[in-house]
Amino acid sequence: MPEEVLESQPEIVTPRDGATPIIQVENLHKTYDLGEVQVHALRGISLDILPGEFVAIMGASGSGKSTFMNLVGCLDRPTRGRYFLEGQDVSTFAKRELARIRNRKIGFVFQGFNLLPRTSAVENVELPLIYCGVSHEERVKRAREALRIVGLAGREDHHPSQLSGGQQQRVAIARALINNPSLVLADEPTGNLDSRTSVEIMEIFQRLSKERTLTILLVTHEPDIARFANRVVLFRDGKVRRDEPVEDRAEAAEVLKTLPAIDEDEEEES
Numbered sequence: 001m002p003e004e005v006l007e008s009q010p011e012i013v014t015p016r017d018g019a020t021p022i023i024q025v026e027n028l029h030k031t032y033d034l035g036e037v038q039v040h041a042l043r044g045i046s047l048d049i050l051p052g053e054f055v056a057i058m059g060a061s062g063s064g065k066s067t068f069m070n071l072v073g074c075l076d077r078p079t080r081g082r083y084f085l086e087g088q089d090v091s092t093f094a095k096r097e098l099a100r101i102r103n104r105k106i107g108f109v110f111q112g113f114n115l116l117p118r119t120s121a122v123e124n125v126e127l128p129l130i131y132c133g134v135s136h137e138e139r140v141k142r143a144r145e146a147l148r149i150v151g152l153a154g155r156e157d158h159h160p161s162q163l164s165g166g167q168q169q170r171v172a173i174a175r176a177l178i179n180n181p182s183l184v185l186a187d188e189p190t191g192n193l194d195s196r197t198s199v200e201i202m203e204i205f206q207r208l209s210k211e212r213t214l215t216i217l218l219v220t221h222e223p224d225i226a227r228f229a230n231r232v233v234l235f236r237d238g239k240v241r242r243d244e245p246v247e248d249r250a251e252a253a254e255v256l257k258t259l260p261a262i263d264e265d266e267e268e269e270s
């Protein structure tokens with residue numbers, strides 16, 4: 001068989017060490033071409049991530065963390081290298097195919113929550129389903145269930161302005177979960193939150209990765225947040241500098257018991 005044909009064949013990756021990685025990136029490069037200058041944001045990233053892993057991505061500003069998340073999230077395509085998502089080589093996909101994969105498999109959580117302002121929590125959460133042709137009744141049912149999972153039962157009709165920052169981020173997590181994704185990507189989700197609220201968000205992520213084998217990639221600048229993950233990958237200058245399991249992993253549910261509670265209801269009444 002000619003080599004060309006052979007190369008176009010492997011759609012499904014052979015499992016390594018028994019488990020099939022959900023994410024497999026090989027020598028991933030991303031160069032932003034700004035005309036005069038070229039920015040080498042990623043310079044050869046190779047990583048395998050298994051289903052249910054909770055990975056914290058750390059590194060200095062400009063080290064390529066968000067660029068990497070954009071590629072893994074099928075929001076952008078690599079300049080070079082390959083990316084297999086659940087065994088499928090998505091690095092060759094056109095924009096439309098990427099959008100389809102993204103809607104089906106990936107949930108996103110951002111630092112700034114990105115909720116629609118004059119829209120209730122339940123409507124914000126059901127939004128991704130509108131484009132999937134799911135009936136109104138089913139959408140509301142699933143959105144309510146997602147809000148329950150993140151601890152927001154009873155707040156379905158609140159607008160973002162009527163919720164605390166932590167509650168808004170939980171709405172955003174519920175929205176990320178609504179399509180039942182296999183992968184959640186969170187770029188500095190606790191960047192705008194106080195420390196107790198940040199731990200509450202980590203409790204949700206730990207629970208989801210454990211109970212639902214949801215794979216989570218979380219970018220953070222805070223070592224205290226990274227210790228809730230199973231594994232820390234450190235980026236430097238567009239390369240993986242370190243990749244290690246978290247030895248003394250913190251249990252967010254346990255840490256919360258040691259932190260003073262914030263009475264959110266009281267805050268809202270004033």
Ligand SMILES: Nc1ncnc2c1ncn2[C@@H]1O[C@H](COP(=O)(O)OP(=O)(O)OP(=O)(O)O)[C@@H](O)[C@H]1O
Pocket residue numbers: 032034039040041059060061062063064065066067068
């Ligand atoms: N759309 C773009 N066009 C041109 N250059 C970009 C673009 N996005 C990122 N870059 C550059 O690529 C490099 C990596 O940026 P990236 O946003 O991935 O860093 P980061 O690790 O997420 O940083 P931070 O911690 O500040 O969010 C930086 O030098 C940045 O200026």
Ligand SMILES: [Mg+2]
Pocket residue numbers: 065066067187
């Ligand atoms: Mg970034």
